[in-house]
Amino acid sequence: MQNLHDFVVHQPDVSVLFPVQHSTAVERGARSSLTDVAIKNAKPREKSYRLYDTGGLYLELFPNGSKLWRWKYRFEGREKRLALGKYPEVGLKDARESRDDARKLLRTGVDPSAIKQRLGAAEQVEATSTFEAVANDWFERMMRDKAESHRVKVKARLEKDLLPWLGNKPVADITPRDILACLRRIEDRGAHDTAHRALQNCSAVLRHAVVEGKAKENPAVHLKGALPPARAGHFAAITEPKEVGPLLRTMEAVSATFPVKCALRLLPYLFCRPGELRTMRWSDVHLEEAEWRFVASKNGPSHIVPLPRQAVAILRELRPLTGRGEFVFPGRDDRTQPMSNATLNRALQRAGISTRDEQTGHGFRAMARTILHEGLGFSPYVIEHQLAHRVPDVLGGAYNRTRFLEDRKKMMQQWADYLDRLRDGVEPNVAAEPRLRIGPREGR
Template sequence: MATTKLSDVKIKSLKPKDKLYRLLDSDRLYIEIRPTGAKVWRFKFVFQGKESSMSLGEYPSISLAEARSLKDQMRAKLAKGIHPVEDRKNIKAQALAETTNTFDTIAAEFKLKRMCSKSETYQGKFDIALEKDISPVIGKKNVNEVTAADVLKILDNTVDRVVKESNGRFTGASAALENRRFVGGVIRYAIATLRAENDPTYAVRDVIKRPRVNHARALTKEERYKARTSLPKYNGTQTVKNAGFILLYTMLRAVEIRKMQWSWVDFESKLITFPIEVMKKARIHVLPISDQAYKVLRQQHEISGDSILVFPAIFSKKSSGMLSPSTLNSMLEYIGLKDVTTHDFRATASTLLYEKDYEEAWIEKQLAHAESNKTKASYDHSKHLKQRRKMMQDWADIVDSWKTEVK
């Protein structure tokens, strides 16, 4: 290696050769001229008796003065017993961690690896929670630096947002609790993968109290009248209107209406048979069809008979696209029943039919409530079918009588 005190003029005049060659500047700093024409600064050093070298960058991006300054910095590290190459690797690793260990990055990984078995609806709620409430506060923050104060801010923001968006109809407590679960899930995943050390959501576990569950209730006489007289005037699609009538006439849960398929409907025997995998209590459920429900389903068949679902999503291009979980409740709010939920119609049917002395076994079977003997329940789906057929016709007639309950 040639020894000379380098200058910018000298370096600029260096030409590549067939083989790599080097020129020493001072204190073991040298420049390496490669056959490609690249000129690379290198520093040779000894650490714990072993000779090594490291690159300090390429000229002219790194000037002569900058190369000498970097060389001095490396010599200072050596004097402190620090290996300059390992130290540089650690600095790069830390910088990389600051960009790859952000909450948003870990959340995306968490969704991919830990939420893949969850429903599209649940994953969608996770995405919305990130977008609206979580990421604006901690999205760009290193996951290991998220604090309880950060989580508290997310909860407060969530409550404020929900209250504002709902014009005070909802407290936001449920959404805040769900957001705390989402944040906790991501951070516990980061802990499991050695990228975080503690879960700050634990410290704020009692800040938001779980809202009292509003159990289903029977509709008042005025609400029954409004339901039966206002639904025919509903200005939405005929599919949603028909789903609303099936809700009134059948005692089905909203999710069962949304999932109902034409292959389960037998117009000839006037029965709908829901398979085990659809029902909340994992049993076959047979629904006798009243004359009113039959008429609604025949009309709906003209609309969606070529689809898989009886009530497909309005704007979905897929035959398997279900109505949104909120569609029927939104319809009820539109017709003036903002304090009524879809489940209230089941409570109404149960209350009124018990008052009229229908057998408990018929009512409970039609509500698809749990049978204590699960083995028996799986084979007993058609029990009391004749009696239930008459009861369902009576119930549909009762629903129609609501039109005259209030004058």
């Protein structure tokens, strides 16, 4: 950013043509020059007063203790004053240098006050042209109609992955290398999908800068192909048993409403899709039969989730609070609607769990699939049917809601008991866990 001194050094010295005209004895140096000691010892009075230096420079002291530098000069026959800053931020030496710079401008026939106004206006333009300023404007204009869950994710990427390093840079000065450095930091923590999304958001902000006339080009376009392909459909998930216990204990301690805490407790037990859980209806819950029957949101078939004892207990405890409504987990502001699709991931984030790199609500499905099969030895056919996945077999059947139902009931209870032991810090005896090794021809 330019200042008065930067402007002055580019001006020709024509002091011979424009000599300084002083109108008072003070400006002619009749008074002695100021000292640092005199300034420090000067105390505020009931009314403002001035301490004069030489060449029209003076320090004005106010009753509230403020001390402001001024320079008095004449331009085109009119007496004017130029503010030079606040003491002690601007010391005596700096004030004199600013006065001398202003006098050089005056000798060229330029009004120093006009130059300062121009520099101030340029500074304001520059302040609105930083990446952070443009990003905020883009977010308010272009994201206002997006789903709240999407807005939250985009805002988080901007604030955590881009603004700390690009925020103060003018958008016109940002280079592809600046952007790539941000993306490499994201990649270094293993969040490859986040790196791709951050690049998309950064590019959108810089396109907005071009449209608004604050940049000539979008440097993000030069990074096409700079990142390795991200894994499609990846949801962060913990799949190591030793890490599950600490995760569950952290989730237990989260600060949230009782319905949200209940939803967080159910999600690992049932490993359903978060969208299915948040839209759970009391009419679909059959506590006496320990079953939850509903239409799976993704594939459409009717689905049965056997409820382990722990899940039944949670739902019985919650029913007095939300049982009069349609939804087991109603919205906070509108109880006729289900809770927001961002609620569970936000609760995980409040607990200090990264939903980008550690665990998402959807990631409990990957956790269960991996540990049930690889760790506990359950049949993939039973697991996939519990996940409501279409898994064609040699008989041609894609999905049947009652298939392996008895085995799934046993598996769900064993899974809930296994999670409880991990949560409580009890080492599970994996060798003693019964296996359900069911092949493709053994459907029930």
